Amino acid sequence: MPELPEVETTRRGIAPVLEGHRITELIVRERRLRWPVPIDLEENLRGQVIHHVERRAKYLLLKTANGTAMVHLGMSGSMRIVDKYSAPEVHDHFDIVVDGGDVVRFNDPRRFGSLLWAGLTPAEHPLLAELGPEPFSNDFTGKYLWQSGRGRKVAIKQHVMNSKIVAGVGSIYANESLFRAGIHPKRAAGRIALPRMTKLAGEIHAVLAEAVRQGGTTLRDYRGSDDKPGYFRQKLLVYGRAGEACKQCGDLIRHTVQGQRATYYCSTCQR
DNA sequence: ATGCGGACCTGTTAGC
DNA sequence: TGCTAACAGGTCCGCA
Numbered sequence: 485m486p487e488l489p490e491v492e493t494t495r496r497g498i499a500p501v502l503e504g505h506r507i508t509e510l511i512v513r514e515r516r517l518r519w520p521v522p523i524d525l526e527e528n529l530r531g532q533v534i535h536h537v538e539r540r541a542k543y544l545l546l547k548t549a550n551g552t553a554m555v556h557l558g559m560s561g562s563m564r565i566v567d568k569y570s571a572p573e574v575h576d577h578f579d580i581v582v583d584g585g586d587v588v589r590f591n592d593p594r595r596f597g598s599l600l601w602a603g604l605t606p607a608e609h610p611l612l613a614e615l616g617p618e619p620f621s622n623d624f625t626g627k628y629l630w631q632s633g634r635g636r637k638v639a640i641k642q643h644v645m646n647s648k649i650v651a652g653v654g655s656i657y658a659n660e661s662l663f664r665a666g667i668h669p670k671r672a673a674g675r676i677a678l679p680r681m682t683k684l685a686g687e688i689h690a691v692l693a694e695a696v697r698q699g700g701t702t703l704r705d706y707r708g709s710d711d712k713p714g715y716f717r718q719k720l721l722v723y724g725r726a727g728e729a730c731k732q733c734g735d736l737i738r739h740t741v742q743g744q745r746a747t748y749y750c751s752t753c754q755r
Numbered sequence: 756a757t758g759c760g761g762a763c764c765t766g767t768t769a770g771c
Numbered sequence: 772t773g774c775t776a777a778c779a780g781g782t783c784c785g786c787a
Contacts, residue, residue, distance in 0.1 A: 486780065486781085487780065487781090490780080516764095518763070518764090518781085518782085518783090542781075542782095556781080556782095557780095557781090558763095558764090558780090558781060558782090559764090559765095559779070559780055559781055559782095560764085560765075560766085560779085560780080560781095575765085592764095592765095593764080593765050593766065594763085594764045594765050594766080594779090594781095595763080595764050595765080596763065596764065596765095596781060596782085597781090611782095611783090636757085637757085637758090638757080638758075642758095645781095645782095647781095647782075654780060654781070654782095655779095655780065655781085656780065701780080703779080703780065704766095704767080704779080704780085705766090705779095705780085706780075723780095743758095743759080743760090744760080744761090745779095745780090745781090746778085746779085746780095
């Protein structure tokens with residue numbers, strides 16, 4: 485499921501419930517996530533006040549004076565706010581219980597998500613240390629994207645989905661921003677001129693910002709912390725539209741696979 | 756250094 | 772209708 489807009493929507497949903505509140509209990513029902521949940525995590529978090537809920541790439545960072553917990557939603561994860569008396573259901577892998585009785589409950593059928601401990605210097609955690617700039621940061625510019633692609637033969641779609649190049653761009657929004665920028669997803673990253681890269685960086689920024697405003701994209705499972713779906717799906721121009729007419733030129737939208745992920749594009753509008 | 760395929764999981768859907 | 776195979780929003784790792 486979740487790409488950056490869905491994670492950001494989740495962050496905004498859970499932050500008011502967590503920030504400034506003390507964790508009375510962390511209840512872990514299933515430790516076998518993408519990586520095993522560390523055995524001392526409950527001890528590290530119990531009694532700690534969450535002073536800030538941040539996002540880095542697609543990781544949610546729960547910051548306490550003792551250290552930072554990292555949550556990743558994987559492909560099918562979600563976090564909902566529930567009452568402490570609500571019974572856990574299947575795939576509800578952990579609960580963050582805070583003073584006052586609110587519970588943030590993590591559900592993830594595929595268990596590609598994770599719950600990890602990043603200590604006092606989260607930026608140095610191996611999963612965060614190598615990440616590229618945030619797409620909403622000032623460091624993410626056309627010039628940066630152009631420089632990062634110089635001499636590379638990798639397809640531009642895979643290039644922008646590489647978290648070391650830019651953090652948080654997944655398949656849906658890579659497809660959409662490449663369409664908006666008029667760039668063919670299989671074009672080599674090193675064979676795109678600076679003005680087109682500038683256009684692409686701008687479209688990545690724009691499409692992600694729009695999706696955040698719409699509460700993300702719900703294809704199937706994704707729900708925000710309030711259980712509402714995201715409404716960006718109606719705005720998708722290519723993703724999931726194979727065989728349908730391009731909204732720009734009327735040609736058929738094509739489907740292919742890159743790196744085991746679905747790619748959608750218009751061969752007339754994208755070169 | 757770069758690039759590829761496999762791996763981790765379950766649930767839903769498409770196809771026979 | 773029922774079984775099986777393919778596919779799904781992520782991304783790390785090991786190998787060539």
